[in-house]
Amino acid sequence: MTKPLRLELDRSAKTPLAEQIRKGIRAAIENGVLAPGARLPSWQDLAAQLGVARGTVRSAYEKLSAAQLIVASRAAGTHVADRPSIAARQEETADPGSFMEMYRELTAGPAIFQMGVPAHETFPAKLVARIRSSAIRVEMSGPAIYPDARGELELRREIAAYLAIARGIECTASQIIITGGYCSGLGLALRVLGLERRRVWMEDPGFPITRHGLELAGLSLAPIPVDADGIDVSYGLNHEPDAALVVVTPGQQAPLGCTLSLERRLRLLDWAAQKGAWVIEDDYLSELQLKGRATPALASLDRAGRVIHIGSFSKTLTPTLRLGFLVASPSLTSQFAEVAACLAPAPGPSVQLATAKFDLGQGRPGDTNARPVRTPEGISQGRPSFPRRHGPSAASRAAGFDGEAGANSASRRRGSWGIDQTSIRIGGKRGPIRYPDDAPARQGATGIFEDFRCV
Secondary structure, three states, rough: OOOOOOOOOOOOOOOOOHHHHHHHHHHHHOOOOOOOOOOOOOHHHHHHHHHHHHHHHHHHHHHHOOOOOOEEEEEOEEEEOOOOOOOOOOOOOOOOOOOOHHHHHHHOOOOOOOOOOOOHHHHHHHHHHHOOOOOOHHHHHOOOOOOOOOOOOHHHHHHHHHHHHHHHHOOOHHEEEEEOOOHHHHHHHHHHHHHOOOEEEEEEEEOHHHHHHHOOOEEEEEEEEHHHHHEEEHHHHOOOOOOEEEOOOOOOOOOOOOOHHHHHHHHHHHHHHHHHHHEEEEEOOOOOOOOOOOOOHEEEHOOOHHHEEEEEOOOOOHHOOOEEEOOHHHHHHHHHHHHHHHOOOOOOHHHHHHHHHHOOOHHHOOOOOOOOOHHHHHHHOOOEEOOOOOOOHHHHOOOOOOOOOOOOOOEEEEEOOOOOOEEEEOOOOEOOOOOOOOOOOOOOOHHHHEEEEOO
């Protein structure tokens, strides 16, 4: 022993004393306090010195011996094992100017007016914690089987119903893949499309994480300028007509905030259909708007099946969930399911089931009207809010139940883009009623998507 060894035990800590002793001796060996060949006191003597049970020290010695850090023998006693010196580990830090340094700065917080993060003080944390605890109990009490790699059917059905009403997207639950957020969905889509070394339109300026993700996937970036009408489709057609992929934020361009015009949307979709190109729609804000009503999703206009729609719960709920979803093109549904099963399965069932069940009415059985709604008023002040009361869930509305007699009157009207679509009046609001075939409506069903509506 080249230096005196001091083992300090915290008897009030949750860490067992045996584990504290093991960690203390291991640290002394790795830091050079105990040199190779240094003799240790017997476990009986060390127990007496520390004032602990002999079995406690003996357990620590046995673990150190199993890790080949010490050698014990009856004749020679207990010694530090001979081994080559190992440099002490140092915490890795991001290189100045690297992507990870930018990523950590972008995601660090909490901060005032932090971009892309809802205000925590308006989030019903206790309610969500209770629902998640219930979901975990259900998950742990169920049979020990592998869950569906595409995600829980209950959540996928809720998403399909929500997208039909709020975003105008006709899809079925089988087309929806639950992901670990937007980045996970982007990676899954790029893996399925297999467009390595092909050209991709990237908004300029655009979301830096998307740009770096495309580079990591081996695609060649073609920066396309953005103006007040969104990505300049004419520029892309003139300069990069042979691109195989477009990644776009049509709802609110990131970071400029403009909306992609109808003319450019239709032209982009026509070009993608003619060239066989793919379009990834990053619908990061969904229907949340600072004012007015959100325009329909780009995928709602897609008739050729060239758009892959990616959504996230980071802005509507909280980024700590790391939960999102992807709507696959009908022609790629099986490929997405295969890649999800083998390379990118959905997050654990409990967080999905809790998200599907999230509803303040859960705390008051039978109350289907007193539920919080995230509305643009909170966004304009830098925070989401929950001020209003409203009616039943998306699944209930899909069946025509709105909780008010005579309120479920359907009519034909011109949509936000001047396109005919069937709509239903719900409590004075209208919304498209194109509902998924495999998401049967349930009267009185509740879910997360009750809490977010078009305004």
